[in-house]
Amino acid sequence: MTGRIWRLAVFVFVLGFTLNLVGIVSHVAVSSLARRWFATPLPGAFTTEWYAYAWREFQLADVLTVTATVAASVTALALLLGFPAAYVLARRGFPAKNAVLLLYFLPLLIPQMTYGIPLATSLYRYRIGGTIAGVILANLVPMLPLAIFVLLPFVEQISESLEWAARVHGAGRFQVFRRVVLPLALPGLLTAGLLVLVNTVANFELTFLLSGAGSQTLVVALYYAVFAAGMRPIYSVDAMAVIYMAIVLLILVAALRFVRPTQMVFRLGGK
Amino acid sequence: MKRGGVLLLVLPSVVYLVVMFVYPFLYGVFLSLHPAKGAAVVSLANYLAFFGDPWQLRTIAVTASIAVPNTIVTVVLALAVAYAMRRGIWAERTITALLVLPIALGTVLVAEGINGFYGPKGWLNQILQIAGVADPPRLTHNYTGVMIALFVQHFPFCFLMLLGYISGIDPALEASARVLGARPWVVFRRVMWPLIAPGAAIAFALVFVMNFGVFPSAVLVGQPAGATRTIAIAAYQQAFEHYDMSMASAIAVVMGLCQLLGLAVVVGLRGRLAATGVATVGAGKR
Numbered sequence: 001m002t003g004r005i006w007r008l009a010v011f012v013f014v015l016g017f018t019l020n021l022v023g024i025v026s027h028v029a030v031s032s033l034a035r036r037w038f039a040t041p042l043p044g045a046f047t048t049e050w051y052a053y054a055w056r057e058f059q060l061a062d063v064l065t066v067t068a069t070v071a072a073s074v075t076a077l078a079l080l081l082g083f084p085a086a087y088v089l090a091r092r093g094f095p096a097k098n099a100v101l102l103l104y105f106l107p108l109l110i111p112q113m114t115y116g117i118p119l120a121t122s123l124y125r126y127r128i129g130g131t132i133a134g135v136i137l138a139n140l141v142p143m144l145p146l147a148i149f150v151l152l153p154f155v156e157q158i159s160e161s162l163e164w165a166a167r168v169h170g171a172g173r174f175q176v177f178r179r180v181v182l183p184l185a186l187p188g189l190l191t192a193g194l195l196v197l198v199n200t201v202a203n204f205e206l207t208f209l210l211s212g213a214g215s216q217t218l219v220v221a222l223y224y225a226v227f228a229a230g231m232r233p234i235y236s237v238d239a240m241a242v243i244y245m246a247i248v249l250l251i252l253v254a255a256l257r258f259v260r261p262t263q264m265v266f267r268l269g270g271k
Numbered sequence: 272m273k274r275g276g277v278l279l280l281v282l283p284s285v286v287y288l289v290v291m292f293v294y295p296f297l298y299g300v301f302l303s304l305h306p307a308k309g310a311a312v313v314s315l316a317n318y319l320a321f322f323g324d325p326w327q328l329r330t331i332a333v334t335a336s337i338a339v340p341n342t343i344v345t346v347v348l349a350l351a352v353a354y355a356m357r358r359g360i361w362a363e364r365t366i367t368a369l370l371v372l373p374i375a376l377g378t379v380l381v382a383e384g385i386n387g388f389y390g391p392k393g394w395l396n397q398i399l400q401i402a403g404v405a406d407p408p409r410l411t412h413n414y415t416g417v418m419i420a421l422f423v424q425h426f427p428f429c430f431l432m433l434l435g436y437i438s439g440i441d442p443a444l445e446a447s448a449r450v451l452g453a454r455p456w457v458v459f460r461r462v463m464w465p466l467i468a469p470g471a472a473i474a475f476a477l478v479f480v481m482n483f484g485v486f487p488s489a490v491l492v493g494q495p496a497g498a499t500r501t502i503a504i505a506a507y508q509q510a511f512e513h514y515d516m517s518m519a520s521a522i523a524v525v526m527g528l529c530q531l532l533g534l535a536v537v538v539g540l541r542g543r544l545a546a547t548g549v550a551t552v553g554a555g556k557r
Contacts, residue, residue: 024384084280111484118299
């Protein structure tokens with residue numbers, strides 16, 4: 001009996017939470033299509049003109065260019081710097097390994113607001129703050145460790161004897177990397193790339209602290225629009241929110257083809 | 272290349288994080304101790320100013336009053352649901368994918384959605400009015416709004432983390448306990464909980480640390496000038512409204528120390544929680 005009540009309670013809670021999520025997301029979507037909407041279940045008339053309005057007024061063409069530049073650069077750099085590190089961590093033990101792992105782990109553990117303020121202070125001092133380069137460099141701080149930790153299990157799965165076999169058959173180090181390790185690590189690189197991409201597009205705090213007038217990504221532009229609610233019609237803010245949502249969902253759906261949802265958060269007790 | 276040469280491959284990432292993470296951190300601490308420009312003497316003036324000003328000091332209490340209850344509620348509920356779902360459930364993949372949404376979409380979008388859905392003209396209020404609640408309570412732009420936003424954000428995070436952890440526990444342990452006649456509660460208390468406790472402690476620590484650094488939700492769904500002026504808002508205002516980087520760094524250091532204190536408490540409790548003396552093997556990855 002208690003078992004059944006217990007299961008019912010869990011079911012009702014999960015249902016409620018899911019409905020609440022659907023409500024939050026679809027309220028934004030419906031509002032972006034409303035001509036006017038005031039305390040009725042649905043708006044009286046629908047329109048798509050807020051999208052054109054938002055595109056114009058929030059300079060979304062520029063904002064999206066910045067977002068794409070930042071996301072692509074951070075992803076490329078995170079993989080470029082992260083893959084060699086993941087390779088060594090998977091293959092070798094070395095004296096300071098635990099210290100290095102801690103160094104990779106801290107930027108993921110410490111909230112961005114805590115280290116973002118000193119980071120912003122130093123970057124503004126060297127006049128990198130407020131530029132697109134500053135946004136890219138700052139976002140790389142948490143994204144590089146993320147890439148490394150996602151890549152690590154993939155590299156561990158590649159048998160080292162394959163590398164030895166290639167060496168025995170006369171392949172040089174570069175050839176082994178190019179012809180053996182890289183092709184086998186491709187699924188890992190793809191997964192890590194997608195996860196870094198979606199996280200960079202959605203990453204708020206560091207981008208917010210480092211971006212100036214011409215270096216705002218979409219999520220920061222959205223923050224300012226929501227913050228200044230009342231300056232522009234809420235429907236146009238929601239139109240921008242829907243554009244943002246569509247982009248994130250697109251990358252997320254691609255990412256979920258490769259990873260289980262439980263892998264999108266910290267792996268507890270893994271290594 | 273020599274045998275050790277391959278180790279050089281970690282170097283670029285290590286150097287990057289030392290320059291962009293460790294150095295700014297140390298620089299921030301240094302800066303917070305040197306309030307006057309160019310002064311060589313170390314001074315605690317910033318910290319004294321922070322702890323002497325009730326308006327600033329209050330942010331610690333405000334942040335704690337959000338972070339502590341929210342973390343407890345989030346972890347307890349996530350633990351209950353993850354435990355109930357440990358053997359898999361109907362449409363698990365769809366439900367878990369749906370739960371990833373708020374994590375992927377981020378705080379800003381969730382805040383805007385909450386302002387609409389939970390707002391005075393939103394669907395929830397309309398439903399409450401139909402249900403006969405004449406004067407529904409205000410749920411946005413106050414303390415409640417921030418609590419809702421953080422819960423929506425961190426419950427899925429915590430749930431997915433614990434689900435991965437709990438479903439990695441060997442089912443044979445539970446089955447043996449049942450065969451030997453243990454009732455569900457006893458199975459949980461004596462067999463499963465000792466195995467889950469370390470994971471729950473880490474989840475608690477992570478959620479607490481995130482909650483304590485709350486910024487966008489506190490501004491967008493909260494009352495950033497009053498009831499939800501958290502310590503992150505105070506640090507941001509010093510840095511970007513008063514351009515006092517020295518004071519801002521001091522507040523960031525205080526914020527970091529509070530988070531560290533939270534971690535220390537959890538680590539201390541974890542030793543006690545896990546000390547129930549039953550099986551400690553079997554927890555692993557999924």
